[in-house]
Amino acid sequence: MTKVPDLFIRAEHAELIKKLNAWDIAYHQNDAPIVDDATYDAAKARALEIESEYPDLAKNGASTHVGAAVATKFKSYPHTVPMLSISDVFNESEVADWFNKLPDTDLFIELKVDGLSYAARYEQGKLVRALTRGSGVMGEDITENIKTISDIPQQLRGDYPDVVEVRGEVYMLRSDFMALNAAAEQTGGKVFANPRNAAAGSLRQLDSRITASRKLSAFAYTWGDVSEKKWKTQSEYFDVVESWGFKTTRPWARHVKSVPEIQDVYNDTILKRPDIPFDIDGLVIKVNDVAIQERMGARANSPRWEIAYKFPAARGVTTLRDITIQVGRTGVLTPVAEMEPINIGGVVVSRATLHNADEIKRLGIKIGDKIIIQRAGDVIPQVIGVAEVSPNAHEYIFPTKCPVCGGDVVRESGMVAYRCVNTLGCPAQRIGELEHFVSRHAFDIDGLGEKQLETFVTKGWIQNPADIFTLVRNHGQEIKKLDGFGDKSLTNLDNAINNARNVELAKFLYAIGIPDIGRVTAKLLAKKFQKLDVLQNARIDELMAIDGIGETMAQEIYSFFRNERNNDVLTQLLRHINIIAPETDNTHTELSDKKIVLTGTLTKYTRDEARDILERMGARVQSSVSPKTDIVLAGADAGSKLSRAQELGITIWSEQDFENAIHTQE
Secondary structure, three states, X not given: OOOOOHHHHHHHHHHHHHHHHHHHHHHHHOOOOOOOHHHHHHHHHHHHHHHHHOHHHOOOOHHHOOOOOOOOOOOEEEOOOOOOOOOEEOOHHHHHHHHOOOOOOOEEEEEEEOOEEEEEEEEXXXXXXXXXXXXXOEEEEOHHXXXXXXXXXXXXXXXXXXXXXXXEEEEOOHHHHHHHHHHHHHHOOOOXXXXXXXXXXXXXXXXXXXXXXXXXXXXXXXXXXXOOOOOOEHHHHHHHHHHHOOOOOHHHOEEXXXXXXXXXXXXXXXXXXXXXXXXXXXXXXXXXXXXXXXXXXXXXXOEOOEEEEXXXXXXXXXXXXXXXXXXXXXXXXXXXXXXEEEEEOOEEEEEEEOOOHHHHHHHOOOEOOEEEEEEEOOOEEEEEEEEEOOXXXXXXXXXXXXXXXXXEEEEOOOOOOEEEOOOOOOHHHHHHHHHHHHOOOOXXXXXXXXXXXXXXXXXXXXXXXXXXXXXXXXXXXXXXXXXXXXXXXXXXXXXXXXXOOEEEHHHHHHHOOOOOOOXXXXXXXXXXXXXXXXXXXXXXXHHHOOOOOOHHHHHHHHHHOOOHHHHHHHHHHHOOOEEEOOOOOOOOOOOOOOEEEEEOEOOOOOHHHHHHHHHHOOOEEEOOOOOOOOEEEEOEOOOHHHHHHHHHOOEEEOHHHHHHHHHHHX
């Protein structure tokens, strides 16, 4: 296998640190995470891996990261004792590696609450200042906001030190979060993605009255600066801090002395996670004895005596409330799981596709069961199985009539999907078809989203794509009276429609919805046939002569242009638009007919921009690496495709190689 040059590794590390910094700011300062925990943890783990091989990169690397710099809108103060982060582990093997370095001692396990850390300083029992974690060295002053949270006392009770800094987590109960969002939807206020964002956004308000209007909760879990410790263990600290008036996660805390016991608590907590009334993302495992904690000390940014055993960030357990049906633009009926809302990897999930009737049977799920959910690729919610069978669960019966139009539903021979046969009369198919038509890679018409199209179709103003181009002329005055529309928005819509009247042949072919024809195939057809009428009259053997088009796809294209309804729509459409033939380019470049795969993230180009440049230079951009691939263009975070290319000995380009090729062509 070809060794990746040091230059690539260092460039990858720089890109990872750049991303981590941006993600830290989004999470800690803006209370609006832009990636979930799994993505962040994977990037940080990779950066640390590189730093272990290249120690000189560690100075300002992932190993020194704790939170983010304080936001400028708050006053900032230094932490008397730095607020360190906790090292993460993700599996039993990593837990064992940590455990084997410990002396023989009792361990204390707490829940890792998904909220915003705080440090509340008390002098003579009175709250004098509260800070966020901030950078770990400097924190933001949130004293007035902390005072609005009833779980954090302003005056300590009982026997307390002269000076003590209580540290903990501000969070929002799941029920309070749902109520907050429900109220926001009614009033047009801000809707939060998850309880952590809601808690952080509420706590970090310049106006404490806003914080007070939202129901926040808090736990205490450790201490910072203290004039006298009156506890010898972590569990005793819980007793003490509770006597002062704080709440802790004591009801879920456990004592253990071995890795198998830790794993038992971990597995049990995952199963019970949906029943815990607030969001957690793991367990915190601590040496219970404070004297041993102090002897073990800390690394640059994390204590040696505790770890965070993270749950799979993209998985959870919830209740299946119902199964509903969505009808797509091709008439396919897709079952959708309607679930008790659950936070999966930083996003509240309440729906997930079940794909088809066979998938429901394969999973063995019934309405009422507790099911396991994950976010595939940390994006798409996915049901992966049954966690717990409910005695009251009942089986789902797939419909024989379309839930949108009442048309018959059939399952074609050899197919897994059920389809509504009412192609022309089903509104769901019509709206889906139109959404595709106006999408960014098709006619790209701003102002015609799903909501607007549903309205226009329901009112009978748009029956097929051709009607879009007469919409404003025929119904402009009526549109202005609709909610969300006025003179300016109508003018913007009219301009967007008129700008779309001149369209490239490839975009046109993609837009009209030929089955199985994506953007790449549309470009191949445009390049080969140059004109729509030539393509319309093409034989199946002519279509199959194009590299990348097989018999099934050729038959779909051939049949599409011989369908009477399709030809009627095309005839109407061509009265309103002008199709631009692709430019004929007889020049030969070093990339002509080269098969290229893009992977990773480029710094100067989006994926679409790079693809367009390569195709203009005559290259054929593919989605996967194969022995026939000529070049792999690898940006930052290149993964399995880069590894596969190295195994096959395929030429690997950096972004600089790509730019050199562009300049050579120029």
